[in-house]
Amino acid sequence: MQMSHRISGFQASPIRRLSPLARAAEKRGTKIHYLNIGQPDIDTPQVALDAVHNYSKSFIPYGPSEGLPELREGLVEYYKTLGVNDLESDDILITTGGSEALQFTFMALCDPFDEIIIPEPYYTNVTSFARAAMVNLVPVTSLIEDNFSLPPIEEFESKITRKTGAILICSPNNPTGYIYTKMEMLQLLELVKRNDIFLIVDEVYREFCYNGEFTSILSFSEYSDRVICVDSFSKRYSMCGARIGALVTKNREFLDSVLKLSQARLCPPDIEQEAAIAALKTDTVYIDNVKEEYKKRRDFLCEGLSKIDGVISCVPKGAFYLVAQLPVDNAEDFAKFLLNDFSYDGESVMIAPAEDFYVTNGIGKKQARIAYVLNTNELKRAIKCLDEGLKAYNSR
């Protein structure tokens, strides 16, 4: 009676695995500032909450496996606001969060030991989706010195084998905040076309761009048959717990395959889909205000970090994370220290060690992902804790 090898290789999520230590610290009376998780403190749009409060069905029914028609049609209209005009609702499949979209994509494209190429650091839970599907992630390292921009395209090319199913990027990037440029995307698109593979682009942070416009991968219509876009309502409308995401592609063979996986799990949650339909009607002022708020937080965090001795970080262009290099040998040990053995004025801070955001062993050991989802007052105190924590840690 033993567990699968597949599962034995799993690490607990580096974003969540230190939570028991945080809870223990709270029990001791320490206030913890959570910089580890991308849980925005922003209100969900009122129209979406109203849809929940006015849910009018007398029973909560199964819906279509591909998602409610009104939601898929609503997304077609939404993508038009991004300049993507050639989508139909049949190009869209609603998933239970962006998480399920990624999991389905891996399963539909890859058999065990097939490969997906990914720039590292990357959203760490991708490792779990890969392991569940028994897919090997093949990393191309992006560097903090380069602001985590796209590594030379030749590096990607050199990693392509007969087992490669796709290249996966996230833009705006979790965890680095980097936004890939049009030129970088074109390089990738040309590469996947030349090698007859897919390009998967996770755009769940697309509304959070702080330096100018964003170009969706969906707007490169010449390449649309090999582009798979992962989307989610979680961050855009601060409804992370709704678990509503989407897969968007012009490749019908892929979407037909995913539909078979979708049918097995029956449908995405119904009430939350109704909330999502309503959320699409959110006034653009909401998004503008949210973006403004995050920009303020970003600037505040970056300035704060720049004043801490030995911390290296770059200014993220989007999303609400950054990867900082800390003046410690092991960021995980330091993160544990912050929760177990430290407090400043009765407070401390929780960060996500970045080592597991890399495939390559040993890289990222000194790095941590920091989410700026707290208001500036809290951020200020969190930065102070980090500063004092580093001093205390390094003078042990």
Place this chain on the structure above:
Amino acid sequence: MQMSHRISGFQASPIRRLSPLARAAEKRGTKIHYLNIGQPDIDTPQVALDAVHNYSKSFIPYGPSEGLPELREGLVEYYKTLGVNDLESDDILITTGGSEALQFTFMALCDPFDEIIIPEPYYTNVTSFARAAMVNLVPVTSLIEDNFSLPPIEEFESKITRKTGAILICSPNNPTGYIYTKMEMLQLLELVKRNDIFLIVDEVYREFCYNGEFTSILSFSEYSDRVICVDSFSKRYSMCGARIGALVTKNREFLDSVLKLSQARLCPPDIEQEAAIAALKTDTVYIDNVKEEYKKRRDFLCEGLSKIDGVISCVPKGAFYLVAQLPVDNAEDFAKFLLNDFSYDGESVMIAPAEDFYVTNGIGKKQARIAYVLNTNELKRAIKCLDEGLKAYNSR
């Protein structure tokens, strides 16, 4: 650029794949009675809907990956009403539907080409969960002549190999309506103990027993470390679209493994969990009334079927399905005929061909799963359509 082999082997769900034909028939003006899918027409308990209408969070947040504490604690109390008194909330992990519970279980217990033994016919979507995890289902055939009771335990024993991870049963059974007896369960428990494997029991229909009491597998405490119970709110509270299920087990190693999979997908939907917490407070009168209603429908359906020439079916003891053998060579062809080429008084009926509820090739070709989730007025018309449809089909 091709899809995985894993996915190429997928059949579209036999429960849902004829839906386009049904929609086409509806477009032609034919009213379709849906006997193919277990979508109850019963109202969700008002307390659960009230919890939705009164959802009071200002944003929809990520919750714990293992589910909201209040929901897990609520389930501990619920299981006590079944006579299961030794559970703690740490023995319970909330999943996104019973579907995810099954998918997680397969991944946690099995590597590719490992085996799970299952009596056939079985809930057809299990095939998809197995394929996604690349697990082989090893069938033991149960017979309509035996009312689909448990096949001789020796047949299970003879199928156990070093690759066997578990035996999976569903009780009350979807699709047969059979409820395994205490003696049958003890035989299985002894068998899995002797062979050091797991017993997975899907009990999502446990409230729907029409001939006396139900014994949960969770009450056999002597074997509790090798028992995994799959549960769901979908049927019990007529909230199929909520996608709230659970895994319940005293085996911590298993639950720790599943937690790692759960962390990757972050959390189950939040609003629906709040609805589920409230649903647990539903007055028992609700369940009693629902059970009474289904019992009436069952008796009505069975009597109706018994009057159709050549149809063989047995009286289901629970759930809300039965498997009927039809006087046709191929139930799928007949199901298509009903939707494409037939109507009676402007109406027809949709049934789920049962062949894909079997692993063994060729068995079940003449069988269909029939769900009795319609009220007796509709059932009456549906049975009439089936009767007339059979006559028309066989006199072509």
